[in-house]
Amino acid sequence: MTGLLVQYTAVGQVARDWDEQHHRLLAAAEQVAAAPLAGLTAPVVGMAMMFRYRWTEHVRDLAARAEGRADGLRDTLRDFVHSDESSALTSARLRGLLTELR
Numbered sequence: 001m002t003g004l005l006v007q008y009t010a011v012g013q014v015a016r017d018w019d020e021q022h023h024r025l026l027a028a029a030e031q032v033a034a035a036p037l038a039g040l041t042a043p044v045v046g047m048a049m050m051f052r053y054r055w056t057e058h059v060r061d062l063a064a065r066a067e068g069r070a071d072g073l074r075d076t077l078r079d080f081v082h083s084d085e086s087s088a089l090t091s092a093r094l095r096g097l098l099t100e101l102r
Contacts, residue, residue, distance in 0.1 A: 011077045018070035025063035032056045
């Protein structure tokens with residue numbers, strides 16, 4: 001029989017890495033949003049503003065996705081821990097019952 005082995009610390013580290021990615025992407029989005037348009041000629045300013053806006057929104061979307069992955073990993077880790085604790089409790093109860101029956 002094969003079993004599933006989950007290294008809690010590794011999953012936690014990956015969740016923190018996604019959190020870090022989220023924060024870096026938010027910072028990048030702010031930098032894109034603050035990109036100066038000075039020096040552009042009137043005919044291209046409108047397009048430059050739209051370009052800057054769309055890139056800002058795209059990077060913010062990527063940041064939200066990174067945050068979602070981090071949250072999902074933490075939720076999964078909580079589920080694994082709860083499942084392991086539940087299995088351990090059930091096994092202990094079963095051992096106690098078997099000991100009494102002997």
